Amino acid sequence: MDTTRGNHGGVRVALIAESFLPHTNGVTHSLLRVIDHLSDHGHEAMVLTPQGRGPQGPDNYRVAQIERLPALGWPGYPQVRVCTAGTRKVAKILADYNPDVVHLASPFMLGWSAVKAASGLGLPSVAVYQTEVPSYAARYHARWGEEFGWRRVRDIHERADRTLVPSTHAHAQLENIGVPRIQRWGRGVDTTRFHPMKRDAALHRQWAPNGEVVVGYVGRLAAEKRVEDLTALAHMPGVKVVIVGTGPARGELERELPNATFTGFLDGEDLARAMATFDLFVHCGELETFCQTIQEAHASGVPVVAPRRGGPVDLVDEGVTGLLFRPRDRDAFAAATLRAVRDHEWRDRASAHARVAVQGRTWDTVCAELVGHYEDVIGTKDPLITTGASR
Helix, strand or coil: CCCCCCCCCCCEEEEEECCCCCCCCHHHHHHHHHHHHHHHCCCEEEEEEECCCCCCCCCEECCEEEEEECEEEECCEEEEEEECCCHHHHHHHHHHHCCCEEEEECCCCHHHHHHHHHHHHCCCEEEECCCCHHHHHHHCCCCHHHHHHHHHHHHHHHHCCEEEECCHHHHHHHHHCCCCCEEECCCCCCCCCCCHHHCCHHHHHHHCCCCCEEEEEECCCCHHHCHHHHHHHCCCCCEEEEEECCCCCHHHHHHHCCCCEEEECCCHHHHHHHHHHCCEEECCCCCCCCCHHHHHHHHCCCCEEEECCCHHHHHCCECCCEEEECCCCHHHHHHHHHHHHHCHHHHHHHHHHHHHHCCCCCHHHHHHHHHHHHHHHCCCCCCCCCCCCCC
């Protein structure tokens, strides 16, 4: 493995990912955009990630080589992979690659091994808090795991040289458990891909042949997303529910929402077209540290209804680009949605405001900020690796 620094004086980054291609989620999407930026600006990268279930996906993505470690499926959710490799194995890989910085993407299991390995090697690390994993425990009937989860989060982020959080809520969460060195780092949105012009009148007629208001959701169909709360809209007059995504809860949701349209997983232009064809975007899960789909809805000119907790609080300008409701309150969710459904003029105004709200939040801008964070922590430690590489 080549251990010389980037060819043009760029940064060499080891990206530690709890999941990666072919598994797609918010963490994977963010990492792909980071790798795109690194590739386009003369930097180098590798991705260290657990082996997936089934087909393993590519060996490279753009400039990044991908190394996969042994893993097991999470009980009841086999798509979530838990790395079984220990700190010694991770340290060997990092020592061979000799990065300038270690990027820990939503670290938890593999991230714990990686932050210990980085610390032992004297490598600077940036930990990106992106998933409220400890709070998932209650949604999966394992409250005993929540305390352990927050201890693990604290231990990882205490060891990292810098922690990046996507929202004010996430900042307060980590600060309250004693995590130091926290800074904000948001997410970009592709305002070319997600655009009101992608709205498809024929698709809208297909979904809502009687002129109903199309209320759409995009995301994983899993317990932590509370997609089952959409049953509160099942008998709402003049509403057609469209659900984009897949996951372990799909079968149950299809039984609970027999009149909803389930598109399955969509990506690329198909996703952009679907998002722009919604009249209203809804999200019920209260465990979002950011909620990228809200930005994508806004870029598509679609107003949003979401919980008043976590990332949505920063993203939704209440009454202007969307409405917020009391978390975990199905009646409050239904009331907010009904208000938006009935007020066509408000939806038109909110649509225009939503598009304006995301202007300037490009991935290139936020990834340039990320490289600035890398450069800040590089040099804070004397590396203990002795590979003969020039650094």
